[in-house]
Amino acid sequence: MPAKYRNIFLFxxxxxxxxxxxxxxxxxxxxxxxxxxxxxxxxxxxxxWLPIYMMNAWAWRIIICDGSSVPISFWRVLKxxxxxxxxxxxxPVGLLGGEPYRIMELTPYVGKAKAASSVILYAMMHxxxxxxxxxxxxxVFFIRYWHEMSWALALLFAIVCLFCLAGIYFFLMGYKKxxxxxxxxxxxxxxxVGKKFRSLAEQHAEGLEKVDQQIxxxxxxxxxxxxxxxxLEFLARLMGxxxxxxxxxxxxxxxSFWDCVLMQAFISLFANLFFFIPMQMGTREGGxxxxxxxxxxxxxxxxxxxxxxxxxxxxxxxxxxxxxxxxNKK
Numbered sequence: 215m216p217a218k219y220r221n222i223f224l225f226x227x228x229x230x231x232x233x234x235x236x237x238x239x240x241x242x243x244x245x246x247x248x249x250x251x252x253x254x255x256x257x258x259x260x261x262x263w264l265p266i267y268m269m270n271a272w273a274w275r276i277i278i279c280d281g282s283s284v285p286i287s288f289w290r291v292l293k294x295x296x297x298x299x300x301x302x303x304x305x306p307v308g309l310l311g312g313e314p315y316r317i318m319e320l321t322p323y324v325g326k327a328k329a330a331s332s333v334i335l336y337a338m339m340h341x342x343x344x345x346x347x348x349x350x351x352x353x354v355f356f357i358r359y360w361h362e363m364s365w366a367l368a369l370l371f372a373i374v375c376l377f378c379l380a381g382i383y384f385f386l387m388g389y390k391k392x393x394x395x396x397x398x399x400x401x402x403x404x405x406x407v408g409k410k411f412r413s414l415a416e417q418h419a420e421g422l423e424k425v426d427q428q429i430x431x432x433x434x435x436x437x438x439x440x441x442x443x444x445x446l447e448f449l450a451r452l453m454g455x456x457x458x459x460x461x462x463x464x465x466x467x468x469x470s471f472w473d474c475v476l477m478q479a480f481i482s483l484f485a486n487l488f489f490f491i492p493m494q495m496g497t498r499e500g501g502x503x504x505x506x507x508x509x510x511x512x513x514x515x516x517x518x519x520x521x522x523x524x525x526x527x528x529x530x531x532x533x534x535x536x537x538x539x540x541x542n543k544k
Contacts (some may be wrong), residue, residue, distance in 0.1 A: 231414070252522060255460045259526050262457055266450050267530075271295040273446035274336040276439055278324065286323040293537050294319050300534025303527060315335055315538075331428040336443075338429070340383045343447035343484065349378040350448075351479025354472055374483070389429060389440075452477060461519045 249256055271292040278284055278291065298312030305312075313333050320329035352375050356363075363371075459476040 246265070249525070252461070252464055252518070255464050256522060256525075259458050259522055260529055262453070262460065263526065263530055267296050267299070267455050268292060269446050269450040269453070270299075270340070273339060273443040273450070276443045276446070277335050277339070278320070278328075278332045280436060280439055286320070296530065297534040297537045299310065300531040300537075303531050312458060314472070323415070327424055327427075331425045334425060335429055338385060339443050339447055342488065343444060345378045345381040345385070346444075346448055347451040348479050348483050349375065351476055351483075352378070354479075355476055358472060358476075391426070391430060391432070423455055451478075451482075457523065458519060461522050464518065527541050 222363050252259075271288065271294075273289045274295060275286075275288055278286065294316050298316045300312070302312035317326075317329045320333065323329075324332070327426050353369050355371065419472045452475070454476040455471065455474045459469050459471055462469040462474070
């Protein structure tokens with residue numbers, strides 16, 4: 215990738231972090247006090263995300279290689295994974311930052327068509343695993359708390375379950391028949407912007423059909439690659455639940471991992487419903503407030519969980535932005 219494009223991505227990310235720090239609704243003294251209160255669990259939360267990102271990178275590299283030899287190492291894929299997620303955190307509508315960056319970095323190794331299809335496939339897999347994780351959270355809640363479930367709560371979880379099943383069906387159809395062209399055609403029916411999407415579909419029809427063919431081939435002909443990548447992404451979601459458990463250990467040693475799965479599933483669903491907000495500012499805190507109240511936890515649990523999670527994001531986002539400029543081949 216030309217250096218000027220890396221500089222643009224870096225500038226966008228640094229600007230977003232500066233805005234985030236300036237809008238932090240807590241003094242530095244209080245911030246340091248809460249970090250000291252967290253003790254060993256704060257570095258444990260930060261370190262936890264290295265194996266999570268490694269699982270994400272592994273899932274993506276499986277799609278890139280697809281059983282063949284590709285001249286790109288796992289560590290370079292890990293670098294692009296962390297930097298891509300950093301850009302997703304700081305740009306509106308999430309995928310507008312990280313995915314173009316990954317395509318541009320990967321193109322010299324595998325070509326533009328393969329780079330675009332592998333990035334799209336991995337993004338689909340990442341989102342697809344979220345639907346399975348949310349559905350898994352519904353099942354866990356029903357098994358653990360079915361005897362306490364009111365009619366209103368049962369209706370809410372039924373809606374969530376239908377939403378997850380609809381999302382899974384949509385992605386399965388996308389994997390069977392391709393998703394790129396179908397998505398553009400679907401957006402083509404939107405008011406005001408539909409004409410623009412229809413024009414894009416016409417201009418890039420040949421390239422989009424190639425991407426759709428590769429998407430369909432992954433699901434139809436290379437099932438082992440598909441399910442291994444999906445399994446790694448799902449396990450990464452489960453490993454992310456340890457973050458909440460580590461933070462709650464600050465207050466009490468009696469923390470159930472399965473309750474942390476429920477909290478993470480609800481917070482993730484709540485945050486992704488507002489995917490267009492950079493760094494999910496306020497959405498995670500709102501989801502935490504609802505979850506801690508619904509599970510009859512002290513309000514301080516949600517406050518400290520949101521704070522430490524936000525600090526962890528800032529640290530890894532900074533690392534990802536630094537990696538944009540470090541270790542690049544000419």
